[in-house]
Amino acid sequence: MAKNMNRKRKANAMAKMHQKIARERIDILFSEAERRYHENPDLSKRYIHIARKVGMKCNVSIPRRLKMRFCKKCGAYLVPGSSSRVRIDSQKKNVVITCLRCGFSRRYPYK
Ligand SMILES: [Zn+2]
Numbered sequence: 001m002a003k004n005m006n007r008k009r010k011a012n013a014m015a016k017m018h019q020k021i022a023r024e025r026i027d028i029l030f031s032e033a034e035r036r037y038h039e040n041p042d043l044s045k046r047y048i049h050i051a052r053k054v055g056m057k058c059n060v061s062i063p064r065r066l067k068m069r070f071c072k073k074c075g076a077y078l079v080p081g082s083s084s085r086v087r088i089d090s091q092k093k094n095v096v097i098t099c100l101r102c103g104f105s106r107r108y109p110y111k
Pocket residue numbers: 071072073074075076099100101102103104
């Protein structure tokens with residue numbers, strides 16, 4: 001029984017460590033996506049795809065500040081004025097981000 005508990009705790013610690021690594025990888029992939037966007041937007045899209053896969057595999061959600069940087073529908077990396085349009089809906093207190101690649105728009109409440 002005690003041995004079992006120990007193993008469980010160890011597995012938990014391992015999962016935590018993997019999640020930490022996954023978060024770091026996601027961060028790196030997003031900054032690469034940003035860095036390469038101007039020369040190769042498709043490569044950025046690919047980085048986003050990998051980052052999302054890493055998140056899913058390791059049960060790590062993409063942080064909000066990064067979630068606003070890609071289109072949930074087509075996966076494009078969103079750069080305001082280039083691949084996305086940002087609009088403020090002051091009535092509903094939303095930021096509306098529209099993907100100019102596929103036209104999909106998302107609302108984010110702002111504080
Ligand atoms: Zn899109």
